[in-house]
Amino acid sequence: MRGFLIPAPDSPLRDRAFRKLLICRFAAATVNQIQSVVVGWQLFTMTHDPLTLGWVGLAQFLPMAALVLPAGDIADRVSRKLLVTVSCLLVAVAGVLFLMLTLSGTQSPLGFYGVLVLFGVARAFSGPSFSSLLPQVVGEDRLPKAIALSSSVFQVAIIGGPALGGAVYLAGPAIAYGLCTALSLVAAIAAASITRPLPAQADTTQQSAFERFTAGIVYVRTRPIILGAISLDLFAVLLGGATALLPVYAHSILHTGPAGLGALRSAVAIGAFLMGIYLGRVSLNRRAGPVMFAAVAIFGIGTIVFGLSTNFVLSFAALATMGAADMISVFVRSTLIQLATPDAMRGRVNAVNMLFIGASNELGEFESGVTAGIFGTVPAVVLGGIGTLAVVGAWMWMFPALRRVDRLEDVGRRPAASD
Numbered sequence: 001m002r003g004f005l006i007p008a009p010d011s012p013l014r015d016r017a018f019r020k021l022l023i024c025r026f027a028a029a030t031v032n033q034i035q036s037v038v039v040g041w042q043l044f045t046m047t048h049d050p051l052t053l054g055w056v057g058l059a060q061f062l063p064m065a066a067l068v069l070p071a072g073d074i075a076d077r078v079s080r081k082l083l084v085t086v087s088c089l090l091v092a093v094a095g096v097l098f099l100m101l102t103l104s105g106t107q108s109p110l111g112f113y114g115v116l117v118l119f120g121v122a123r124a125f126s127g128p129s130f131s132s133l134l135p136q137v138v139g140e141d142r143l144p145k146a147i148a149l150s151s152s153v154f155q156v157a158i159i160g161g162p163a164l165g166g167a168v169y170l171a172g173p174a175i176a177y178g179l180c181t182a183l184s185l186v187a188a189i190a191a192a193s194i195t196r197p198l199p200a201q202a203d204t205t206q207q208s209a210f211e212r213f214t215a216g217i218v219y220v221r222t223r224p225i226i227l228g229a230i231s232l233d234l235f236a237v238l239l240g241g242a243t244a245l246l247p248v249y250a251h252s253i254l255h256t257g258p259a260g261l262g263a264l265r266s267a268v269a270i271g272a273f274l275m276g277i278y279l280g281r282v283s284l285n286r287r288a289g290p291v292m293f294a295a296v297a298i299f300g301i302g303t304i305v306f307g308l309s310t311n312f313v314l315s316f317a318a319l320a321t322m323g324a325a326d327m328i329s330v331f332v333r334s335t336l337i338q339l340a341t342p343d344a345m346r347g348r349v350n351a352v353n354m355l356f357i358g359a360s361n362e363l364g365e366f367e368s369g370v371t372a373g374i375f376g377t378v379p380a381v382v383l384g385g386i387g388t389l390a391v392v393g394a395w396m397w398m399f400p401a402l403r404r405v406d407r408l409e410d411v412g413r414r415p416a417a418s419d
Contacts, residue, residue: 042173060117216347
């Protein structure tokens with residue numbers, strides 16, 4: 001056990017700058033999870049209208065979708081460390097505003113929606129900036145393991161954040177917002193204290209604003225490996241969004257109640273966390289492309305098993321397997337995107353990736369709800385899993401360059417190609 005806990009000699013965990021970046025990501029992700037629980041519960045108890053929760057999600061998603069491409073351009077022109085720091089400070093300001101609204105005793109959700117828009121703006125800038133800052137901090141040689149460890153830290157926040165938010169809410173929403181503000185400041189300080197010299201961003205001032213904003217889209221479209229990896233995740237998550245229907249399974253199929261629902265929600269994150277720790281210690285040296293396709297196929301099979309299961313243990317295991325498989329896919333996709341993209345373009349390419357991820361998550365939940373309403377809950381989940389397997393087969397045929405990827409580190413040396 002001791003050998004497992006001690007970082008390997010080549011582990012990025014031995015790097016102080018990387019550890020600060022992990023602290024930043026963990027604190028920021030925990031704030032997101034706490035805030036999602038507290039704001040949702042507070043506004044629902046205020047209005048008793050389920051539509052309120054839809055407005056909560058929309059208020060955050062729209063500014064992110066509108067600003068993420070310009071934010072990616074800015075991340076390629078100014079200090080990414082500065083952008084991450086400022087984004088964390090904006091989230092801290094949002095925490096203070098939530099606190100002030102709560103202490104004022106208002107019974108109108110409009111002010112909260114306005115603050116959520118500010119939070120969405122911060123999210124638009126933090127995503128591309130953080131993803132592009134990571135390779136600058138650790139270098140490309142240690143990037144795969146750094147991505148795996150960063151993803152694992154994110155999963156810890158996913159697992160513990162909602163529980164912490166619920167527990168703190170018992171002391172009052174004001175306490176919860178105070179904690180969010182403090183953690184946001186911790187994230188900002190951690191990012192700002194990275195003192196390692198970082199590469200300068202590219203000078204793109206000779207391009208028009210429209211050319212700069214869309215350069216990431218053009219770059220992705222002309223690189224089959226990147227386009228295939230991003231779009232594979234988009235359609236796989238879009239069709240295999242079983243987690244959106246977990247409340248129905250917990251209540252009507254598995255008969256587990258709220259405690260069981262919480263366990264089921266944690267199962268995916270637990271599987272992803274354990275796989276992320278494994279990938280952070282063991283290098284994926286060969287056949288990266290086939291491994292990615294296999295992982296997405298396992299995700300689809302896990303979705304089908306979960307959809308058909310009426311046993312809680314089997315359902316939990318299926319969800320954990322889905323989480324582990326998704327982590328492999330995320331790891332390969334993220335590493336491919338980072339290594340196949342020059343540093344001067346990483347902000348804009350990561351912005352496109354973030355836009356795809358946001359669309360897959362939001363639209364995936366919508367698709368699951370619509371198909372469940374049409375076909376029923378179990379058929380909807382099973383059809384989603386079958387659809388994911390069909391996407392894997394289609395993408396293996398459409399993107400042979402992605403299928404042939406062997407060593408991750410060789411991707412950055414490949415010239416642009418078309419299939």
